[in-house]
Amino acid sequence: MARWAPDAAGRLQTAALELYAERGFEQTTVADIAARAGVTARTYFRHFIDKREVLFSGQSELQAFLAEWIETQVGPDDPMTRVIAGLEAAAAHFPDKTELSVKRSAIIASNAELRERELQKLASLAAVIAEALGRSGIDPAAARIVGEVGMMVFKLGYERWIGGDHTSFAATIRSTFDDLRTAMRGEGQAAARQSAGFA
Amino acid sequence: MARWAPDAAGRLQTAALELYAERGFEQTTVADIAARAGVTARTYFRHFIDKREVLFSGQSELQAFLAEWIETQVGPDDPMTRVIAGLEAAAAHFPDKTELSVKRSAIIASNAELRERELQKLASLAAVIAEALGRSGIDPAAARIVGEVGMMVFKLGYERWIGGDHTSFAATIRSTFDDLRTAMRGEGQAAARQSAGFA
Secondary structure (H helix, E strand, C coil), X not given: CCCCCCCHHHHHHHHHHHHHHHXXXXXXXXXXXXXXXXXXXXXXXXXXXXXXXXXXXXXXXXXXXXXXXXHHCCCCCCHHHHHHHHHHHHHHCCCCCCHXXXXXXXXXXXXXXXXXXXXXXXXXXXXXXXXXXXXXXXXXXXXXXXXXXXXXXXXXXXXXXXXXCCCCHHHHHHHHHHHHHHHHHCCCHHHHHHHCCCC | CCCCXXXXXXXXHHHHHHHHHHHCCCCCCHHHHHHHHCXXXXXXXXXXXXXXXXXXXXXXXXXXXXXXXXXXXXXXXXXXXXXXXXXXXXXXXCCCCCHHHHHHHHHHHXXXXXXXXXXXXXXXHHHHHHHHXXXXXCCHHXXXXXHHHHHHHHHHHHXXXXXXXXXXXXXXXXXXXXXXXXXXXXXXXXXXXXXXXXX
């Protein structure tokens, strides 16, 4: 509708991903990103606090969605089941996987500062889950564990999805959780080990 | 034996912990730490690459111990059981909990840069476990999951131990893993929730 910078944030994200993929993260400046998106650097900093943050938008929405889900959904009383269901619901709202979202993961993996920011975001996701469970009356030690497991399933499920699994993100969250349950039971791995040629 | 700086690394660690606790991490310089330990800044940098690293010594020994354990121990074929047993064995070699080790956790928690470094160290612990399992013939996807669980149990077990649990570090690793298993089975939490006053 507006002729001046409709969806500036979205265009800045696309421009940043393109430039980071083309030139590398270190070699790209905020001025470069703003120029490609057709806005000023000042507009960039209205949306993102630094060069890293443009790759992590949507995190606060994800956290708010999950906290709300955990505290309000009628449904399973067991916190682990509730959190995994919330992650699957959140995953169903994720944008489709595109060439750019695949590039995003490679860009993050290639830079230590970006990997640090990603680890921070994941740690805060674990904390948000644990706090929401705590507000629902779950014992803090159990809430802490379920928060960490939820974060881990989200992280590994995302990796599977971006890494080429052809199902949906919600489906890779589910398959990761199922594999975690199998690993916790100590089943299946001895067989996998033998099939890999180990006696 | 030597009169010139026996155990310089250990004295630098103690000096750093004391100064970080007294003045704060930001307000302490490498020169301050070296002076208190009675060595030069040059000696400091022979042992630690920066101001943060002095708080994380022993990590490479831990990783080497675990990798060796995973690859060579005769014993349970199930990777999760093997990794948790390795973590318990590693924990038994940890230095005793002291006032200074409790302070260390508070110092890290109070500073964003230090929290980042800690997250990096934990991520590399997960990777080391997964790689050692991979070399033992475990399927990579299962190895990745067990690596993440091992890292999480180590992290939460350490928190419990430092946080005032009066058993040993090995015992808090075991109790954390037992609680994780309970949470994965979806047992116990509904009861905990009710006892907290929720219907």
